[in-house]
Amino acid sequence: MMPSQDEFKNPGRSSGRVAVCALLTTLAMLLSYIDSLIPILPQIPGIKLGLANIVILTALYMLKGRYALLINILRIVLTGLLFSGAVYMLYSLFGALFSFLVMYILKKSGLFSVVGVSLAGGAAHNAGQLFAAILLVSNVNLIRYLPVLVISGVITGILTGMICLILLKRLKPACL
Amino acid sequence: MHLKTSGDPVLILFFLIKAVMNIFHEIRKSDIILASALILGCIISLAYFSVSSRELSPASTVVITKDGKILENCSIHDDKTVDTGSNTIVIKGGEVYMEHADCKNQICVREGKISHAGQSIVCMPNRVVVEIKGGDEAYDAITR
Numbered sequence: 524m525m526p527s528q529d530e531f532k533n534p535g536r537s538s539g540r541v542a543v544c545a546l547l548t549t550l551a552m553l554l555s556y557i558d559s560l561i562p563i564l565p566q567i568p569g570i571k572l573g574l575a576n577i578v579i580l581t582a583l584y585m586l587k588g589r590y591a592l593l594i595n596i597l598r599i600v601l602t603g604l605l606f607s608g609a610v611y612m613l614y615s616l617f618g619a620l621f622s623f624l625v626m627y628i629l630k631k632s633g634l635f636s637v638v639g640v641s642l643a644g645g646a647a648h649n650a651g652q653l654f655a656a657i658l659l660v661s662n663v664n665l666i667r668y669l670p671v672l673v674i675s676g677v678i679t680g681i682l683t684g685m686i687c688l689i690l691l692k693r694l695k696p697a698c699l
Numbered sequence: 700m701h702l703k704t705s706g707d708p709v710l711i712l713f714f715l716i717k718a719v720m721n722i723f724h725e726i727r728k729s730d731i732i733l734a735s736a737l738i739l740g741c742i743i744s745l746a747y748f749s750v751s752s753r754e755l756s757p758a759s760t761v762v763i764t765k766d767g768k769i770l771e772n773c774s775i776h777d778d779k780t781v782d783t784g785s786n787t788i789v790i791k792g793g794e795v796y797m798e799h800a801d802c803k804n805q806i807c808v809r810e811g812k813i814s815h816a817g818q819s820i821v822c823m824p825n826r827v828v829v830e831i832k833g834g835d836e837a838y839d840a841i842t843r
Contacts, residue, residue: 608824611804634729635730635733636725636726636727636730638722638730639726639727642730642733642734643733660766660821660826661766661826662819662821662830665819667817670741671741674737677738685722688722688725689722
């Protein structure tokens, strides 16, 4: 990522951005660790609250899209190395990239509020993870899990989207 | 003044309700349409999947694969234990369960016993899939 000329002229602002990105990455890592500690439905694997998505969404709305993407990838690689292992890192990377793509497009379209973007992102995250699993396990029958995973993604996405809405209102005056 | 009022449960409830109402104001119609379309689609496909698996009805064979390769294909009524190297799968009395997995999360072990056609246990880290298939597949295998 090349810093723009504006950032060269204003080093204070770009270093501030580095600090904000680092802070948000740590926050996202912490939230995804807390996420793994809360089992919602232990019978069905892959259902999580998706708390880290709050941070990603906030970054997407408050900063530029590329910073949100950077924070997302950093979070997954770091939590993958620290807690969950390489195979799970691959699954969540698939899910996160797919959900980021969906959220970015929906945000750009301007049709939806934060809650709509968040619920689509949650559904896309679970669907992306399942497609990664189908590719890795090479068993198409896993697609049966798709409806359950998408519904859970929508529900948790609505919850995180509401939290994000409150957050964005409070953060606006502070301006990252 | 802020400290005094913050302890009042009625006021806290009032602010909470106000905050929630504020959120609902910001939700657009398109959000609701998107959510209900996704959930409706899922419910329809869920219903379709459950109907199509009921057609297969009686469970007959157990297929165990690793990395997409078939390791074991036997009747569900055989009582045996299959060791894939990373996982131990037990078939006993018409039920199948994952007894041991060397992975971290143990999701497949906690999934418990399965006994109906169309059900499966998946161990993601080791890429092991245990499936129960129904219908006449077992007879086909014998008569062939």
